[in-house]
Amino acid sequence: MADISRRALLRMGGGVAAMPLLGATGPCALAAAPAAWPARPIRLVVTFPPGGSSDIVARLIAPLLSEQLGQSVVIDNKPGAGSSIGAQLVAQSPNDGYTLLVSNSAALSIAPSLLEKRSYDPLASFEHLAYVGAVPTVFALHPSVPAGNIRELAAWIRASDSPVPFGSGGAASVGHLVGEQFAQELGLRMEHVPYRGAGPMRADLLGGQIKIAIDALPQNIALQKQGRVKLLAVTSARRVPQSPQTPSVAELGFGQLVSENYVGISAPAGIAREHAQRITEAVRQVCRRPEVAQALEAQGFVTQDMDAAGFTRLVAAQASTWAAVARRTGATL
Template sequence: MSVAWKRRQFLGAIGATMACIAGTSWAATTNWPTKPIKLVVTFPPGGSSDIVARLLAPKLGQVLGQPIVIENKPGAGSSIGASLVAHSAADGYTLLVSNSAALSIAPHLITPAPYHPVNSFQHLGYIGAVPTVFVVHPSVPANTFAELVQWIRAQKQPVAFGSGGAASVGHLVGEQFAQTLGLPMMHVPYRGAGPMRSDLISGQILLAIDALPQNIPLAQSGRLKVLAVTSSQRTASAPDVPSIAELGYPELAGDNFVGISAPAGLSGAISARITDAVRQACSDPQVHQALLQQGFALQNLDAQRFTQMVQTQFQTWGPIARRTGAVI
């Protein structure tokens, strides 16, 4: 057998192998999804990310033709759930309900960071942002933000404030609030906003910086008092609550974004399908209205602009996180 013939055989075998691999990859992409899709939430049930997941999951499952299974993986400033997704196979079967705590804050507070907010993910579908609020138990003798500041200053001991967890947006806003105004305060981190809110309602803690949506009905029923919203302007879902910017503290403004992300390396075809499915789900009238009622400021960003937003927020929150001295 000549050398040329052997070379042709070798090249033919390589070509057949590559064609087989390409064919397998193409089939996996075009047939996707063939099994349930895991949607990882980095907080316990009851928080904004969890609410978004449970509103979107049925519609996403309908659009994609497979069940969406929600898994709550809280802990370590949302980094546990985010790290799980970042190190999962890039096959479209493990997705993340991405948020500011997991991507914009936690990587600054863990050394070494277990993932990079941009390089470790593909950010596929932006959903919206929800501001946090300064909320107090009805026993607190403050009906305005200014009265809250006066009350904190008058206390003999540092005032405890709750948040949904270490390195959450609420945590950092609270720490920055204390530093900016020189207030004696002490952070009480919870494993999720749900348990924290229960303690606030019962009077176990008297002050919290929490997401707006879940506090709207509690304020309307008189069970809590919402004194300010951490945004540059008032929100449509709580028009009577002043914004922190109009009160003279624009540096305390901070929104928590929520979106859908996947591990880096996901194929373009699957990425496009997920992006389109998220857009369809958010455009569904019932889902859209439910998100608005929950206080979300919705915005249709394509994947590229969503990724840019994650990068920008990561850079913005970095010095704030380090300045507050927050740790995970």
């Protein structure tokens, strides 16, 4: 009985001691614990339709980021206006870490220089958190075009009675600007045909509706092996391992056409530092996985481990470079 009484008294004492705390409102009151982040699904905004390089990255890393962060990561394709629609959506979203951008050259380095009225700034509107890799573009031809290299392509275009159309995955894409610059540098009459994504553009190239496309390399490697397209040159400083038989524009004497479409992860400016650091580390850990690196390289990506500061410097440098190209070509959105 004595043991029971002591236990009862202890329970009663504990309950009595706790009672004042439950109703306390002064400085000694217990603070409510902040909600753990992330507490709900994270949206990953892709500025192109399914099938392009940004979409490939998103679909590869989203489930692995979900594992790292302990919350669902949902892909949301928001194409249009040279990638500016999706970028603007993210720039104007709450900076709570629940809306992220699959950042790329079109959205951050090119579109802002082509828009008549900027709706976001590539640096001031975002925190650039993690770099994934870059993809060179490639001059891809329908097999019917009688050209086996860049100079023969230029000669064929010059011999045409009217401007020769070339396709890209969209206005303000890297392919758009490379094609404009190619035409300007060589004095060629070419007409840009913007598509709503690389998938529809590639379908028209294969069908012969357009004869020239400047497209991301990855999706064209298999098509070349099947004899469905001819690849004349990659827009990189040197040949890439994924397509070693394809010369680079630099080795062909067109170093001014060197360009790569980078892909990374960015967030609205002002995101909490702890959230930003967690996202950065999660993306870097995912990209360090051998199977992820191999999958990216198989798709033509040149990968590199880069911290947030390094990625931000890259975005700044690319924005400056592409702004100058845009001015020279006169391209607009």
